[in-house]
Every structure is written in C-alpha cells, then in structure tokens.
Amino acid sequence: MKIIKAKQEQIENIIQIGIKSYKEHFSEIWTAKGIDEYLSLQFDFQKISNEMNSDNTKYFVSYFESRVVGIVKINLKKQIPNSSVERGIELEKIYLLSQFAGKGFGTTMLDFTIKYAKDNGENVIWLDVLKTNLKAIKFYERYGFKIIDQLDFATDKIKTDMWVMKCDLA
Numbered sequence: 001m002k003i004i005k006a007k008q009e010q011i012e013n014i015i016q017i018g019i020k021s022y023k024e025h026f027s028e029i030w031t032a033k034g035i036d037e038y039l040s041l042q043f044d045f046q047k048i049s050n051e052m053n054s055d056n057t058k059y060f061v062s063y064f065e066s067r068v069v070g071i072v073k074i075n076l077k078k079q080i081p082n083s084s085v086e087r088g089i090e091l092e093k094i095y096l097l098s099q100f101a102g103k104g105f106g107t108t109m110l111d112f113t114i115k116y117a118k119d120n121g122e123n124v125i126w127l128d129v130l131k132t133n134l135k136a137i138k139f140y141e142r143y144g145f146k147i148i149d150q151l152d153f154a155t156d157k158i159k160t161d162m163w164v165m166k167c168d169l170a
Contacts (some may be wrong), residue, residue: 088124
C-alpha cells in the first residue's frame with residue numbers, strides 16, 4: 001500500500017472512495033435519502049477543495065496496485081470535544097473500501113497517521129466512533145486509544161451516540 005498527500009486533482013477520487021466506503025459500512029443506520037443528503041454535504045467538491053487549501057486539514061489517498069482504495073482525513077491542532085484546553089490531531093476519516101477490509105490496509109493507514117502525528121510534533125490523536133461499531137473500537141483500542149467521552153449522534157433513522165477516543169503519543 002502506498003499513501004500520499006492528496007492534491008486538488010484527486011478530489012474526485014476522495015469523493016468516490018468516501019461515498020462508496022461510507023455506504024458500504026454505514027448504510028444500515030440511514031434511510032437512502034438521508035445518507036445521500038449527508039454524503040453530499042460531507043463530500044462536496046468545493047468543501048473538500050477549501051479544506052485542502054487550509055493549513056489545518058490534510059487529506060491522504062491510499063493506493064494498492066495503482067488503485068485508490070482508501071482515504072484519510074486529519075485535522076491538526078483540533079480541540080478535543082468537551083475539553084477546554086487539550087488539542088491534538090483529529091482523525092476525522094479513515095475510510096477503506098470493504099473489499100480491502102481485514103487485510104491489514106486499515107492498520108497501514110493508522111500507522112501512517114500516527115507517524116505523521118509524531119513527525120509533526122503532535123502528542124495526541126483523537127477521533128469519534130459509533131458506539132455500535134465494536135470492530136472499529138477494538139481496532140483503535142489495540143493502538144492504545146481510550147474512550148474519554150461520549151457525543152450525541154443521530155441519523156434520520158436512528159439515534160446512536162459516538163465515543164470520543166484518544167491516544168497519547170508522548
């Protein structure tokens with residue numbers, strides 16, 4: 001697997017992989033209309049373009065055999081929810097096409113993110129994850145992430161809160 005910092009010309013790849021992988025993993029918690037509306041906001045071309053021009057948001061594209069198979073989106077120096085002072089890298093998105101899940105690609109993507117954080121002097125990585133996504137929670141726990149808080153989250157179909165998880169890198 002090869003992971004590179006995304007460029008403007010890769011926005012369409014980010015949109016395609018983001019939408020496809022999100023639907024593969026989370027369509028059961030949305031109605032068809034609801035997921036389409038949510039993803040059109042999350043993966044809007046202009047929104048992603050603006051974020052890529054920001055110093056605080058980074059997108060990375062994961063390739064396997066010259067095919068885009070996943071994306072990573074991080075936000076630098078982002079305040080941890082419900083904390084007045086603590087900041088770190090927010091791992092906002094780590095999306096992988098389902099056919100590549102369980103083959104070590106997610107591990108490679110998370111290893112890359114942790115190395116990026118350390119190389120950029122960050123001491124903390126945090127994320128939020130659906131409370132019902134037990135497989136992801138266990139995955140993050142193996143890396144030392146700990147549940148530190150809970151956030152409200154609901155779709156147009158169900159209410160399913162999120163865990164905030166944090167990993168100290170120091």
